[in-house]
Amino acid sequence: AQSVSQHNHHVILSEAASLELGCNYSYGGTVNLFWYVQYPGQHLQLLLKYFSGDPLVKGIKGFEAEFIKSKFSFNLRKPSVQWSDTAEYFCAVTSFSGGYNKLIFGAGTRLAVHP
């Protein structure tokens, strides 16, 4: 079965530090990849997505992610984090099952940014 692994469960950074959150998936076929963010007390919002084309994807709020097919990875990066980036970050992959795609989420990474 398709699975998604996020290696860092809890990350603590100071403002202006660089961020990289790891995401690996298990499916060997064609995938669609997503990063969602959940700010405290809020719903999930899409940060960025990869369907095809340029493997370096730019998202909102200065985030980017790189799809490396050979490594089954889709790591999220931001060169300089802000206090307002404090949130839970979820990597997700579509899995084709029973004729339909479904979204499989990783366990999430909690990011805390200190001023």
Add this chain to the structure above:
Amino acid sequence: DTAVSQTPKYLVTQMGNDKSIKCEQNLGHDTMYWYKQDSKKFLKIMFSYNNKELIINETVPNRFSPKSPDKAHLNLHINSLELGDSAVYFCASSQDPVSQQFFGPGTRLTVL
């Protein structure tokens, strides 16, 4: 305008009760979903409907029964609530089963 809305936002109830959570989307999407987020923030799909037809059912206990009266609504009814049902339930919708999903604000269910 709220794209995907859920009611109620909070629901506190006793074990054994039956409760419903409602979801509505005004995006004109054909596909809707229910996800459960447990206390460790792990998100897992429960159901998906496409054009009012069930297309994904992730071995959820049959105490959970989704109902889609029309394409804009997907309600979740839960019978005989158990402590383990305490979670945040998120509704989502997408244009079709392969497109980007848009999430609602969530319903925090607490079973006492």
